Amino acid sequence: xxxxxxxxxxxxxxxxxxxxxxxxxxxxxxxxxxxxxxxxxxxxxxxxxxxxxxxxxxxxxxxxxxxxxxxxxxxxxxxxxxx
Numbered sequence: 001x002x003x004x005x006x007x008x009x010x011x012x013x014x015x016x017x018x019x020x021x022x023x024x025x026x027x028x029x030x031x032x033x034x035x036x037x038x039x040x041x042x043x044x045x046x047x048x049x050x051x052x053x054x055x056x057x058x059x060x061x062x063x064x065x066x067x068x069x070x071x072x073x074x075x076x077x078x079x080x081x082x083x
Contacts, residue, residue: 003035003036003038005036012034039054039055
């Protein structure tokens with residue numbers, strides 16, 4: 001499977017398109033597939049460039065964790081400067 005997130009394993013989901021007829025009467029059901037929102041990103045890990053296929057939610061989580069880590073490092077650096 002090529003369209004799979006490398007971190008969480010998210011892939012496509014099956015769904016039904018259900019048009020309504022007269023009132024609540026269903027006229028037909030059409031099967032469809034919703035694909036995962038995948039992006040190819042390159043990361044530098046131990047001096048080596050690595051490509052990952054990431055879904056948008058994993059990419060968002062990685063960016064947030066990176067910002068939090070940078071804030072922690074800046075706070076530690078400020079504490080060291082005052083000592």
